Amino acid sequence: xxxxxxxxxxxxxxxxxxxxxxxxxxxxxxxxxxxxxxxxxxxxxxxxxxxxxxxxxxxxxxxxxxxxxxxxxxxxxxxxxxxxxxxxxxxxxxxxxxxxxxxxxxxxxxxxxxxxxxxxxxxxxxxxxxxxxxxxxxxxxxxxxxxxxxxxxxxxxxxxxxxxxxxxxxxxxxxxxxxxxxxxxxxxxxxxxxxxxxxxxxxxxxxxxxxxxxxxxxxxxxxxxxxxxxxxxxxxxxxxxxxxxxxxxxxxxxxxxxxxxxxxxxxxxxxxxxxxxxxxxxxxxxxxxxxxxxxxxxxxxxxxxxxxxxxxxxxxxxxxxxxxxxxxxxx
Numbered sequence: 001x002x003x004x005x006x007x008x009x010x011x012x013x014x015x016x017x018x019x020x021x022x023x024x025x026x027x028x029x030x031x032x033x034x035x036x037x038x039x040x041x042x043x044x045x046x047x048x049x050x051x052x053x054x055x056x057x058x059x060x061x062x063x064x065x066x067x068x069x070x071x072x073x074x075x076x077x078x079x080x081x082x083x084x085x086x087x088x089x090x091x092x093x094x095x096x097x098x099x100x101x102x103x104x105x106x107x108x109x110x111x112x113x114x115x116x117x118x119x120x121x122x123x124x125x126x127x128x129x130x131x132x133x134x135x136x137x138x139x140x141x142x143x144x145x146x147x148x149x150x151x152x153x154x155x156x157x158x159x160x161x162x163x164x165x166x167x168x169x170x171x172x173x174x175x176x177x178x179x180x181x182x183x184x185x186x187x188x189x190x191x192x193x194x195x196x197x198x199x200x201x202x203x204x205x206x207x208x209x210x211x212x213x214x215x216x217x218x219x220x221x222x223x224x225x226x227x228x229x230x231x232x233x234x235x236x237x238x239x240x241x242x243x244x245x246x247x248x249x250x251x252x253x254x255x256x257x258x259x260x261x262x263x264x265x266x267x268x269x270x271x272x273x274x275x276x277x278x279x280x281x282x283x284x285x286x287x288x289x290x291x292x293x294x295x296x297x298x299x300x301x302x303x304x305x306x307x308x309x310x311x312x313x314x315x316x317x318x319x320x321x322x323x324x325x326x327x328x329x330x331x
Contacts, residue, residue: 019138
């Protein structure tokens with residue numbers, strides 16, 4: 001029987017903190033995922049209009065093994081400036097890649113979504129202080145969802161998008177989790193049934209009465225270049241290598257493609273990070289090919305894809321509408 005973590009959020013993963021800064025009037029915000037003890041990272045970029053920082057560093061053939069934080073940014077290319085504040089916050093605590101003289105270089109990959117033109121000004125006043133505020137809000141018990149952080153100004157398939165999170169505990173005892181800001185061209189809702197494409201993945205009635213309602217969607221919006229993008233992160237408390245983290249990020253993208261249709265379009269910059277905090281050993285499951293961890297990676301990737309789908313649904317169900325965008329609860 002499938003089981004969520006205690007909070008059914010990515011903060012169920014030991015070694016993961018989450019914090020948010022939300023600017024409702026400017027219809028934008030920042031979400032910070034911090035790894036106080038570091039984490040092995042990977043990334044997979046599938047959309048054709050990405051806005052990213054430090055993603056090349058996560059490729060398995062490159063030097064740095066661990067990251068200290070990942071930032072999910074509203075504000076499109078301007079939003080990436082929030083990562084500068086996260087770097088400063090981490091450096092003050094000595095968290096980062098060690099340098100000579102006791103100095104550190106905090107490793108902070110980031111990805112941005114397009115929410116420009118949805119607030120009081122076309123371009124939100126995003127800067128390093130947004131990242132600093134997200135760090136100050138961060139902790140291991142943060143479970144905020146909906147119109148918060150990077151999901152503050154998000155829109156999905158013509159209705160209000162938002163931020164979602166979910167977790168699952170595998171039979172091995174390993175925990176996986178996902179957090180995602182849903183700002184997609186495609187829709188999370190099947191127009192034929194009026195319910196989420198992947199509502200069948202629900203665990204223990206987690207979607208509640210709102211998730212069981214059938215709704216009528218407004219007319220679909222016209223696509224516009226780079227005006228969308230779903231960004232997120234999956235994590236596990238298991239020990240991973242960089243190639244394994246890369247593979248898991250790829251597998252998690254399948255959960256995005258199942259939950260949002262269409263996905264990975266020319267107008268999206270869909271980007272998913274993966275972190276392994278190394279708090280538990282990766283189970284050894286010998287099989288036909290005698291690769292020590294192959295089946296364990298299969299199991300983790302399957303669970304991460306499902307967690308990401310469920311997190312996407314939570315983002316839509318828990319969002320609150322503003323301006324011209326109705327939320328699911330308003331339909």
